[in-house]
Amino acid sequence: VYRLTLRLAGNVGDGEDILQETFLNAFNKLDSFRGRSHFSTWLYRIAINTALMHRRSSRRHATEPLDEYLPQFRRDGRHKRIDIDYSAASRVEAVIERRELMRLLLAALSRLPERYRVAVVLCDLEEMSSAAASVVLGVDAATLRQRVHRGRLMLRGYLDAVARGERR
Amino acid sequence: MNRPMTCSETVRRLMDYVDNRLPPTERRSLEAHLIDCPRCVEFLQSYRVTPQIVRRSTQVVLSRAAARRLHAIIKHVLKP
Numbered sequence: 001v002y003r004l005t006l007r008l009a010g011n012v013g014d015g016e017d018i019l020q021e022t023f024l025n026a027f028n029k030l031d032s033f034r035g036r037s038h039f040s041t042w043l044y045r046i047a048i049n050t051a052l053m054h055r056r057s058s059r060r061h062a063t064e065p066l067d068e069y070l071p072q073f074r075r076d077g078r079h080k081r082i083d084i085d086y087s088a089a090s091r092v093e094a095v096i097e098r099r100e101l102m103r104l105l106l107a108a109l110s111r112l113p114e115r116y117r118v119a120v121v122l123c124d125l126e127e128m129s130s131a132a133a134s135v136v137l138g139v140d141a142a143t144l145r146q147r148v149h150r151g152r153l154m155l156r157g158y159l160d161a162v163a164r165g166e167r168r
Numbered sequence: 169m170n171r172p173m174t175c176s177e178t179v180r181r182l183m184d185y186v187d188n189r190l191p192p193t194e195r196r197s198l199e200a201h202l203i204d205c206p207r208c209v210e211f212l213q214s215y216r217v218t219p220q221i222v223r224r225s226t227q228v229v230l231s232r233a234a235a236r237r238l239h240a241i242i243k244h245v246l247k248p
Binding site: 002003006007012016019020023024027071073076077078079082085086087088089090092093098101102105106109120124125127145148149152153155156159160 | 184222231237245
């Protein structure tokens with residue numbers, strides 16, 4: 001649960017606060033758990049809602065979105081930029097120190113639009129199945145996959161820029 | 169789709185491609201494009217490893233101090 005709250009929060013302090021709030025909320029709502037879903041699904045949903053509420057009420061959140069890292073194309077459908085190395089992202093761990101990369105990526109996750117962030121965290125990072133994540137988020141599988149794809153594209157572009165030293 | 173895809177068509181379908189969910193004709197068109205487009209091959213490779221890199225890099229455990237605080241809260245809440 002901590003890993004989930006940290007990834008949704010974007011920094012250690014908020015991740016720990018949200019973890020505590022999640023458990024308090026879960027205790028308060030324990031009577032509402034009817035056993036219709038797995039307990040873990042129910043707890044994840046509480047953690048996500050707590051994280052989203054926390055973020056909305058917090059003044060400290062990144063405002064600069066990651067849209068600029070989406071791939072861009074010419075009118076004929078080809079990549080707009082042919083002067084850059086699109087494989088740089090694959091090598092980012094060799095270029096950036098581990099702690100620094102963690103800080104950058106947590107911050108980058110928090111810059112993803114909310115619907116993409118939650119989808120990426122559940123499916124790509126927590127490795128939840130699409131079916132389970134769809135239930136937790138209350139969206140159909142196609143919508144969920146679209147959100148994961150878009151979030152992944154933004155993160156890929158961000159990693160590219162970090163590896164090339166264009167963004168820290 | 170019988171013709172090779174463009175880069176934007178390829179990128180739009182990458183998730184379905186890596187998850188092996190593309191219909192055979194679209195898969196052939198996408199792969200025909202990859203043969204001629206080193207940019208999209210690079211893009212595909214990095215797209216594929218992005219979740220793994222982000223997952224590995226944000227793998228953390230709760231600090232002892234935070235675990236103690238959480239434990240104290242749980243104990244307090246459970247107190248009869």
